[in-house]
Amino acid sequence: WGVIEGRKGPKVMLAGHADEVGLMVKYIDDTGFLFFCPIGGIDAHLLPGKRVNIHGAGGVVKGVIGRKPIHLLEAEERTKVAKIKDLAIDIGAETKEAAEKVVAVGDAVTFADGVEHLLGDKVMGRGFDDKAGSLVVAEALRRIAKEKKKLACSVYGVSTVQEELGLRGATTSAFGIDPEVGICIDVTFATDHPGSDKKSSGDIRLGRGPVISRGANINPRLFELAVETAKKHKIPYQIDGAPRATGTDANVMQLNRSGVATVLISVPLRYMHTSAEVISLSDAENTAELVARLALAVNPKISFKPE
Incomplete structure (x- = not known):
């Protein structure tokens, strides 16, 4: 992992997994x-x-x-x-x-599939679940470093492994870092293609920005801060309802030690777990911007205890 030390304050863990199905x-x-x-x-x-x-x-x-x-x-x-x-x-x-x-x-x-460009800003390739998340973590760290003087926390960027086998890398990473705040970056199901069911999976579209999950796996105050941050910086975003465990590294981050305030921010993706997954590059960029701005917004004065 990489660390950016800010002024004395909470530890924030950014996690995107680098492993892929195979x-x-x-x-x-x-x-x-x-x-x-x-x-x-x-x-x-x-x-x-x-x-x-x-x-x-x-x-x-x-x-x-x-x-x-x-x-x-x-x-x-x-x-x-x-x-x-x-x-x-x-x-x-x-x-x-x-x-x-x-x-x-x-x-x-x-x-053996590589990355290829489609029309517009769409790209297809294997392993965007969740190399897109690892990319977002790296880009968010780069943006945070440029504004380090504003940072009121320490940010740990982690490229986790073995997520597809049971969230194993995030389990050990979260235990070692012991963060107060966890921001998980993954991909989520886009429902803007034939065969999708918006009634069960929500209305999630490529090109509409990062997806902020809301539900049992997500700290309510951190969710609100993510939405407020997106609005403040005019970052397009979408919301997904997640009534139970999300099946992402956010699960184990939330349950680490005595509990971690956790949020899940995802890049919309078509055709998950195939060798030709499709994402929008603007979504990846906007996700990195939201993650960076959210980390910069965290400070010791904010309480993440639900009221």
């Missing part, structure tokens, strides 16, 4: 094919035909997740989603021994 080599068969298991929540619909990178000890090995051609599928098979345990990665090896020279059981597998 796969892991589980078994290598006699003909050199790699069978795998998911790391995090993976949609099996999307796997056949995906190009992947296996991160072996000697470097990256290219592969593809194969499946029987549609011409050879029985009618019943065409309507069913292939089970992950039945899919395999082809790296071109012809024997188990050849495969084991470059990969091993336990090697991590990532999707």
